[in-house]
Amino acid sequence: MIAGMFAQLGVPTDAPFAVPEVAWSALTPLLILIVGALALLVVTALVPRTLPVGFFTVTTVAVAAGAAVASLGSWDRVTDPDRGPYMAVAGAITLDGFSVLVTALLAITVVLVALLADGYLRREGLGAAEFSVLVLLSASGGVMMALANDLIVMFLGLEVLSIALYVLAGFQGDRRESQESAMKYFLLGAFASAFLLYGIALVYGATGSTNLGEIAGFLARDVPSEQGLLLGGMAMLIVGFGFKIGVVPFQSWVPDVYQGAPTPVTAFMASGVKVAGFAALLRVIVSALSVQAQDWRPVMWVLAMLTLVVGPAMAIVQTDVKRMLAYSSISHAGFILIGVQAASDRGTAGALFYLFAYSFMALGAFGVVSLVARQGDVGVDLDRFRGLSKRRPGLALVFAVFLLGQTGVPLTSGFMAKFSVIGAAVASESYALAMVAMLTSVVGAFAYLRVIVAMYLGDDEEMAEEGTRRVQIPAAAGLALGLALAVTVTLGVLPSTVLDAARDAVPARLSPSR
Amino acid sequence: MDVFVFAVAAAVILIGAMGVVFSRNPVHAALMLVMTLFGIAVLFVQQQAHFLAAVQVVVYAGAIVVLFLFVIMLLGVDVAENVTVEPLVGQRTAAWVITAGSVGLLTALAIRAAQVSLGMPSGTRPLDGEGGNLVQLARVLFSDYLFAFEATSVLLVIAVVGAVVLANRSPGSTADAGEQEHSPTGAGR
Amino acid sequence: MGDPLQGGDPIFIGGIDFGVVALVVLKVLIGFTFVMVGVIFMIWFERKLIADMQNRIGPNRAGKWGLLQTLADGIKLIFKEDLMPNKADRLVFRLAPYLTVAPAFLTFTIVPIGGLFGTGENGTIEVFGYRTFVQVADPPIGVLFLLAMSSVAVYGVMLAGWSSGSKYPLLGSVRASAQMVSYEAALGLSVVAVVLLTGSLSTHDIVSAQSGGFADWNIWRTGVVPFLVFCIAATAELNRPPFDLVEAEQELVGGFHTEYSSMRFGMFYLAEFMNTITMSAIIVTLFLGGPDGPSLFGPDIIWPTIWFMGKLFIFLFTFVWLRATLPRFRYDQLMDLGWKRLIPLSLAWLLVIGAIRIADDEGWNVALVIGISLASCVVGALALVGASRAGRIRRRAEEALR
Secondary structure (H helix, E strand, O other): OHHHHHHHHOOOOOOOOOOOOOOHHHHHHHHHHHHHHHHHHHHHHHOOOOOOHHHHHHHHHHHHHHHHHHHHHOHHHHHOOOOOOEEEOOOOEEEOHHHHHHHHHHHHHHHHHHHHHHHHHHHHOOOHHHHHHHHHHHHHHHHHHHHEOEHHHHHHHHHHHHHHHHHHHOOOOOOHHHHHHHHHHHHHHHHHHHHHHHHHHHHHHHHOOOEHHHHHHHHHHOOOOOHHHHHHHHHHHHHHHHHHHOOOOOOOOHHHHHHHOOHHHHHHHHHHHHHHHHHHHHHHHHHHOHHHHHHHHHHHHHHHHHHHHHHHHHHOOOOEHHHHHHHHHHHHHHHHHHHHHOOOHHHHHHHHHHHHHHHHHHHHHHHHHHHHOEOOOEOOEHHHHOOHHHHOHHHHHHHHHHHHHHHOOOOOHHHHHHHHHHHHHHHOOOHHHHHHHHHHHHHHHHHHHHHHHHHHHOOOHHHHHHOOOOOOOOHHHHHHHHHHHHHHHHHHHOOHHHHHHHHHOOOOOOOOOO | OHHHHHHHHHHHHHHHHHHHHHOOOHHHHHHHHHHHHHHHHHHHHHOOOHHHHHHHHHHHHHHHHHHHHHHHHHHOOOOOOOOOOOOOOOHHHHHHHHHHHHHHHHHHHHHHHOOOOOOOOOOOOOOOOOOHHHHHHHHHHOOOOHHHHHHHHHHHHHHHHHHHHHHOOOOOOOOOHHHHOOOOOOOOO | OOOHHHOOOHHHOOOOOHHHHHHHHHHHHHHHHHHHHHHHHHHHHHHHHHHHHOOOOOOOOOOHHHOOHHHHHHHHHHHOOOOOOOOOOHHHHHHHHHHHHHHHHHHHOOOOOOOOOOOOOOOEEEEOOEEEEOOOOOOOOHHHHHHHHHHHHHHHHHHHHHHOOOHHHHHHHHHHHHHHHHHHHHHHHHHHHHHHHHOOOOHHHHHHHOOOOHHHOHHHHOOOHHHHHHHHHHHHHOOOOOOOHHHOHHHHOOHHHOOOOHHHHHHHHHHHHHHHHHHHHHHHHHHOOOOOOOOOOOOHHHHHHHHHHHHHHHHHHHHHHHHHHOOOOOHHHHHHHHHHHHHHHHHHHHHHHHHHHHHHHHOOOHHHHHHHHHHHHHHHHHHHHHHHHHHHHHHHHHHHHO
């Protein structure tokens, strides 16, 4: 009856409509994160009393670890030369080594953030349910960005990631800095999203598709008669991504937001969000728009140069350790940009490895800061760290390793990371950039060493006067720091596994055949 | 006929947009924004994009600007802004310079456009096929953009959770509790 | 300008000449007159009927049975002094009444009020040699146009309250707009069920899909629930009792139009009744087959319109009846009903209808599909009830702590 009615109205019912096949295996990590978050929401809503923080920590860790395992499970499948990477859901997402690795990294980041947040949430008396749900959903946005083979999907992923973070940044609503942080992040983030969206529109106008594979295919086949649309679109995309990953001159929000946000959230911003942002940048600019490399390489060169110079220069004048780490994260973004600027597979691999190494160092460093801070997330001045080695020798040592790693001292992951991006820059003949990178890492070292010196050589008098109690280290946070430390040292000594993986994880350019 | 419709709609859009910027009163600015959005809806209809036109009115005029007005009315910010103070020094001057530059650039482009052929600068194609743009849109939405369509639901969930988290603070805990005493607002100026 | 692919009104097929323009203008005039005369009748009818229900006499001075009462009121209103409150925002204060009236009339343009459906004529009639639909316009997005207009209608109320520069109107208008925005969701979701079955947004197509007789009306085919939801949401959307919190006299004096007088007040009054008529007409169109009905005697062509008017009258009567019978909702009850009952209900029903459609297309076992979908709806409903119970307990515990 209904079919007959349709025919009468002239709506074509018999025209073929191919429902896209949904490859559930490709979506598993994403679905684990989303379903986990939704299940947490439902459970929290249905249970009349407030559940303990530990429940949420355990669930979040389990969900994120499950996503990481599920993602790495398909590593063999996508790096197998016979079967190779593949697309799913009508070409909207790509499963290649790149997305698998980034997804796993994001999920592991969430594990560590959840562990760090456990003690923090107890100390500050914040709602663990909302925190867990927001972090999990935020990570699912990051995973969407890593998987995206379509600019629209990438934008949606970015928004999911960002909106959760706006809220997380203002999670400590009774602290003025937290509110300020949320507000700044939201306003500038929304501004950046607008740039990105406009860029997507222009690129679509120039190439006729939002699909990254199709864009790459179009640019390889034809030259658009008007380059203006494409160039304008690329510029907007770079501005949009530049805001999100915090490179100079789009970095102005970073210090305030990082400083004001609750410290575990800051740790997530410095690790997970940077990973997702750079993953998007690598996939869109380096991979899909690789034909236009001669257009965007100079831009990236300038951005990297500025970031490398401004980041460390600002870091060394800070007295607040959290703020110093924020500036240092800007300078690390500069290093990763070196890998992007190289516009080669080697550069991409280097950037990936750097992201991998830096995520753990940043998580560890911000984790220590969150432990040292007093209730209310205050008191992370340099003075507070003075003589930490006497009160908490273990914590001081761990912090020192993370800081040395960020400096790039050999036998830590930071050294290998810097080595791999600078190597890629040299291979792509960007000698000036390589030189500047090496020089600024020496400048940056001053900022890190100052903290280490304060911890080991500073005297404890000031703290004794204040009569503060010993810094408490909750078991979960200790576990997180231990994991981060293990990765940092292991990658410094035996980097080959991850380096090889990063080399295999270059984004694939797949186009849905039409 | 097409030119006439376009001219009227474009004029409405531009007047509305200027109104948004130049209105001293936030409510007037919001109304001007509605005017602009309606003008855009008319342009959509002219391009046979009926569905987009309706969505434009339902979503933007019907939901978003209504919420703007809600906030303006409930927070009582419907007083004219004090424009004599310049919070960022040099910002106004810079704004004028940049505006002048942009206008100059656009004028130059418009003049040049008469000489340069702008035919088919892009790779996009018009919609073809039968069933009108609604059916077309539905087909694309549930095939090529299926993943994006579903991802939007995650976006909505997170927006709701975020809104609840931000709104559901226990009273008295907000840092700016002392600042609640803005002047009792009658409406109007 | 009609898209030839869309079907659309046959009047435009042969191009646009003077006759076409004249006919369209004529249709607009007829539509406008229809609504205006309807309003005049409706106001009298409401007063008279309520009077009957309350055992009073009601208007009985102007004309036979007081039929001219509305006209007398209108003349009186025009000659009243037009007051402009001191603190009013003059421009917006003047604009608001028009913003209320315009959507009410515009929505009526998409209602087919006659024409034989289900025959070769397919709802068209021949006028001056032109074949045309018996509705002012048939945009391909018909139903969306209805939703767009109902969202625009919020502006009139909202701005009227704000621009008055006084507290009660402001409160009234904030209430009104919150209510209208809330119920628009339920309204939209219940319309989607109709659209899903019809496969078209055009009101003409919706009516012609229901032309197979009584059993083909959407009220049965969608399973009554969307119809009920639509009626309740429409009543709330109209701000009519029992949802008339907007002008709750005891609390808000007169609501958003407290400060209005003379003909400006008259326009709000008109708009309210225009909206009632339009919404009834929409309900008839969407769910009750519009002008569909058997021709009994005499020329066929008049019967569709007679049936349409008859159905319309049932709803007009019901709206008055509700007003005479039901007490006003409390504000939290209103919001609870909208957000926690109607929206989930219409959403669940929509999903069930969708599941049945898919089962039909794919040849699945329909009974099984219905069973599974109803079972999941029940689970969802239980979760909803459980969550709101848990929330109540938690709130109580918090209040005990304070």
